[in-house]
Amino acid sequence: MSGLDALYQELILEHSKRPHGKGISAAEGVTATSHQRNPICGDEITLQVRMNDDGTVRDVTWDGAGCSISQASASMLAVLVDEREGGMPRAEASALIDGFREAMRSRGTIAIDEDTYGDAEALSGVSKYTARVKCAMLAWVALEDALVRASRP
C-alpha cells in the first residue's frame, strides 16, 4: 500500500462521504456542546454530547466543515459512542480520547486497536503525517471539552 493509500483508507473516504452523527441532535436530555477550530486551515466542528441520567454518555452528534480526515474522524467517534450499549461511562470515554491522542502523536509508532476503536482504527496512518494530526484530533478534542462542560453544575 502506498503512503497515500495508507493514509486515505477506504473506510476514511466512506465515512467522510456518508458521515455518522452529522447534524446536531435536537432530542431531549442533558447535553453539553463544544466548538473547536483548527486555526491553521479554518476547519471547525460543533459537537454535542448527550448524557444519560446515570452520567454515562448517550450519544454524540456534530456538525462542521473540514477535510476528509476530520470528517471521517468525527463520524467514527460518533459510531464508537453509539455502539456502546447502555451508554459509555465517562471514564471510558476519557481513556479512549487519551489513547487516541497518544497514538496520533506517536509518529507512526502506535497503531490504533480495532477491537477498542472500531472503524477509527483506519486513522492509524494519520500519525505519520504530523500536519494532519490536528485534523484527526478535532472531534476528539471537542468531545473532551464537551465532557468537561457537562460535568459543570
Added chain:
Amino acid sequence: MVTTPTRTAGALDPRALRGDFPLLGRQVDGRPLVYLDSAATSQKPRAVIDAEVAFLTTENAAVHRGAHTLAAEATELYEDARATVAGFVGASPEQLVWTSGATAALNLIAYSIGNATLGRGAPASARFALAPGDEIVVTESEHHANLVPWQELAARTGAVLRHIRVHDDGTIDLDAAASVIGERTRILAFTHVSNVLGIVNPVEDLVALARDVGALTVLDACQSAPHLPLDLPLLGVDLAVFSGHKMLGPYGIGGLYGRSDVLEALPPFLTGGSMITKVTLDRTDYLPPPQRFEAGTQPVSQAIALAAAVRYLDAVGMDAVHDHERALEQRLREGLRSIDGVRMLGDAAEGGARRQTGGAGRSPAEIDRVGLAAFDLDGVHAHDVGQYLDSRGIAVRVGHHCAAPLHARFGLTASVRASTALYNTVDEVDLFLDTLTEVRPFFGVSA
C-alpha cells in the same frame, strides 16, 4: 563571493537559474520536488546562503559599537546592505528601517501611530494622532498582518476600521474606495499584490484618493517586491513593508520604507539600546530614522544576506522576472479553468467556473498579476488536495493563507494555492495541472 546568477542573454531561463538553488535539486518521496509555494516562502540561491555564512565565519561583530576592526567591517557591511536593499525599492538608505519582517513592520507603524495619539512624539507627530471617529481603511483582500494590527489600533484609539470591497474578479472596487475614503479617513492600508489573488492593485489610484483627504498610505509590498520592479517613492505611498524570506532572502529580516518626512515625525515603537542620543534616569532623546526604529541588537547577518538576495534579483532583472512569472500565471490560470470542479478565487474571465454576483472590475486582459492562483476543487477539501499533490512531489499551500475575510467573501474557508517564482518552469506548471486532474477521481468525486 559569486553573486551573479547563472543566466543566458535575453529572457529569463529558469532551467539555468535552478542550478543556483541547492534545495530545488532535492526529491520528495522519490520524486523531484515541484515547489509551488514561493508566496509562503521562497527558496534561497547559493549566493544568499554563502553571504550569511561568509559574514558569520569572517566578519561577525556587533554593529554601531566597539572600536575594533571587526566591528568596523561589520558596520560597513550592514550599512552597505541597507543601501543595497533600499536601492532595490527605489529608496535612499535613511528611508529603510530593518525589521524582523513585514508583520513586525506593520505593527511598528500601528504602535507608532498609537504612541503619537498618546502624545509621545515630537510636535510633528501630532498629525498622526487619531481621535475617536477617525477612520482607518483597509481592503477586503488583506493578509491578516495588514488587518489585525489596524483592528487593534482602532480599539486602542476609538478610531473606526472600514474596508473596501473587491469585485468577483478580485479587483478592488474603486467606486467603493471613492465612497469609503472620506474626510474622516486618516490611514489607508492596502496590499500591492494580494497573496491569494495575485492581482497587482492600482496603487496610484488609491494613493490619489488618500491624498485628496490627507490620509496616510501604508502599502504591503510582500508579494510585489519578489516578483516585479518596485519603486516605492514613485508609487507615492507614505510607508511600505516587505519581507526578506519571500524575496530569496533569509528569515528574520524585513523592511519598512517611509517617506523621509513621515519617518522623521513618527515616534518610536520599541525602545532601548541603539536608538538613543541621550539617556538619563528620567528621560531619553531618540536618534533620527532609521535607527530610531531599530532598538536592540539587529539581524545583521540576515540584512547582509538579504542584500545578496536583491543583488541576485537585480542581476536577473525584475522586468524579466515579472515577464516570466506572468507567462507561468497565464498558463496556470488557463489550465485551472479547463479542469472540472475548479473555481478560482478572483477569476471572472470567460470560461471560468461558476460566476458569482457582484460584477467585474477590469477586463481579464487588463489585470496584471504575479504568478499565483488560489482555487477550490469541488468535492475535495483543500487539505486533501494538498496531500495528494504532496504524494507526487508537488508542494502547494492549503488553508486560508492568512486571508480568512477574503475567503469568506468568496464563500470558502480554505483554498489551494499554487505560487511560482523566477525558478519555476512551464513543465512544472503542466505537471501540477496534470496531477490535479487525478485528485477528484482518487477521492471518488464524479465530475
